Amino acid sequence: MRKKRTPLTETEIDNIVVGQANDDAAWGRPVRAGKVKATNVPLSAALATRAAFFARLHREKSMDAWIERIIRDRLDLEEAAFADLKRELAAR
Secondary structure: OOOOOOOOOHHHHHHHHHHHOOOHHHOOOOOOOOOOOOOOOOOOHHHHHHHHHHHHHOOOOOHHHHHHHHHHHHHHHHHHHHHHHHHHHHHO
8 A cells, every 4th residue: 555645845845956956867858848829810990999898897907818818718618518518428
């Protein structure tokens, strides 16, 4: 039977990292992370005006942030609906 390990505290992790900082054998290959590319979505002037109005109404810091939040919320709803549909089909 395995014993559950308690998670390390930030201080314990810091101490391990500092202790291994100069030991090349303790480190693996460097990991490269790429930048996320931004995407432009063309909107008609009328749609952009409406979006800007609701972004201000919802006290969002920018129209872009409001649109991103709306899209994220909608995707969450779509994913939940899709998961429900898959469950229903699997139950048949």
